Amino acid sequence: MNKNSIIFKISLFFLVAFLAMTFLFKMMYDYEFISVKENLKVHYHKIAKLVMLWHIGKNTKEELIINLKKKNIEIVDDEKLYSSILNTDKFETISCGMQNFDLYEKERYRYMITPKSTGSMILKDLDTKPIDVHYMWWLYGAFILVLFALFLSIAISIYPLKHLQTQIRRFGEGDMDIDLISKGKDEIAEVSNEFDKAVKKIKAMINSRVVFIRNITHELKTPIAKGRLSLEFLEESRTKEILDNVFLRLNLLTREIVQIENITACDCNIEKKSYHLADILDNAADLLFLEPQSIKNNLDNRVVEVDFDLMSIVFKNLIDNGIKYSIDSEVYLKLQDNELAFCSRGEKLQHPLEYYTQPFTKCDSNLSESFGLGLYIVNYILDKHDYSLSYRHKDGINYFIITF
Template identity: 25%
Template structure:
């Protein structure tokens, strides 16, 4: 049974409606043209018989045939299987007819037709008479017969109902065959078109339950085939997103559990007096560091959500980028000192840019943290500012372990852990995703170049203020 709301039923019923309507229109036009053609043939038959009868009447007059002889000769022309011809006078009384033995009979013609014919018109008219469909053509003859100055020739085509019935039966027979054939073809075509859609519907239910093991087959390159490919691609992306979400939850749980466990241990030790008084400041400092670590993780998560959902707006202004970078490097001195890293800033000018100062600071801080985290001890980090047409190019380069080339396109993804591609260090995998989102809001790209064992270079541009 066809479900009315299904795409299959809509396709099948729509196509069926179009085909049936088209066939009915075809039948109507065909029937109308048949009607006109049939009447044209009747007119041609009348003209042909008119000429023949005129010649015979001329012979009747010139050769002075007797009426019985003329009636006998005319009867072969006047009596035909599909029509009869009558020659009548002004009173509709028969002079000659199909039966030579019947004369002076009244011909049943409407007075309206007689008046038009006597007025010199040729009348052609079809219609029902006594339940019989017939077609009448009548006009005056040029000859005179037996003192009748205006003889009238009338041809009556009878049994038209049989002609139309035959055509109707042929049309209906063809119509039924065409409908059955078209219905079968439409059924299979609609099934074939909607099969991928039904498959996508079933697989979508599996996706909703978290099962991404199946994919939609796309045997064609049409719109449905492209939709199937997009559907499969979406499933792949959702599967990756789900895996990253689980990984993110696992990472965040680990990142929060470790400092919380440490803080809890320190608090218990402080409460029971295990930690000497002279060392409490040291452990307070450790607790402070662990707390800041948790706060940063939470802030990064919230920040990433705001950026992706479009709730974050830029507050652009003109400011000194060179001075900003110097201040950030100064703030990072403790981190550089821990690894004995050398940080070199190269800038040939004081660059004034038009950007969101707080957001750009967040970008530079994340990139420097990334460089510090993956640099080796006693290594170097280069920060370079150079003019690039109407922009300033910011480049941050470390000489650490580098990133595998196959991971370069994935490092910007949310939940992707950069350290899995570079080292085994911990991290929630949000820093570079935040950087990418902020620079996207600034309508500028960030490039990365990296080689394993040689280090990584991150670079981006910002628009310069005119005359800076």
């Protein structure tokens, strides 16, 4: 069990409460038992005092019998009973007048054996009441039941948090079809219901975004295609060159927006399988209309667990960036241990890598053939694979490194 979880802390609290209550009731039981026993000793001390008054001649035997009878005590003359009593465990000893009066319990009665100097009489308590403090344990049981019921009630109230956690994790992984509606009346149910409302709003917003982007890119493709086609009928001029550049940039922007929307719209569902790095490189080269042999590499038969299409986009964008921003338009792929570096000769990046993994940021602001989405897409896909992207510059070479 997680030691930082709420249910663990509550369980620990109730365990400590249970132990503390048990210890407290044990002390109360012992105290109650001793208290009742002390009261009995006071009662029998009075009886012993009556015997001692008779023994020293202050009272007659008849007065003794009368006084004992008032206290529901009778003198029993039975040798067999006397022997039987002495064979039982002594209950208590009462001291009076420097004499010891022994108390015994036998067959629902309590007996007092007087000292030999008084004739070793057997005094039978006709009103014997056992020392009964077991009601303390009944009270203890009632408290434990209440404590257990309270713990169970809290545990049941907290249990929906586990379901809420699972649903939130599914939502974080891109599953929008979750149901968080709760019929409870407590705060957890309120949080769950509010989160369910938020999920539905986010789902509606995402669907609206997808529809909007797809519609706008679709609508843009037609005029861009018509515009570029119309340019073919114009004579060569500075105006035609400017318009051709504008349509080219619009076409590139539309293509990259479609690409990033396709990747992020469904939160990039990853279907990992085993593929050779060389096969991924070949597919990336096809996407760039390059010959695979034109990209230098030391790839061996290394197999990785990836989504083939998405990892091909990663290779494509890193190779494309390397070609665009290198001084010799060459890229070299270097595999070492669990790292694959995309190497190209060029200037060091002006900002940390985190700056370029944001959308619409690029290395060279004067480069017109990019809108700064390449590294953003790369980082996004690698993050979904639980891989990482890092950067370093050494001896005039830029290294973009994928760590598998």
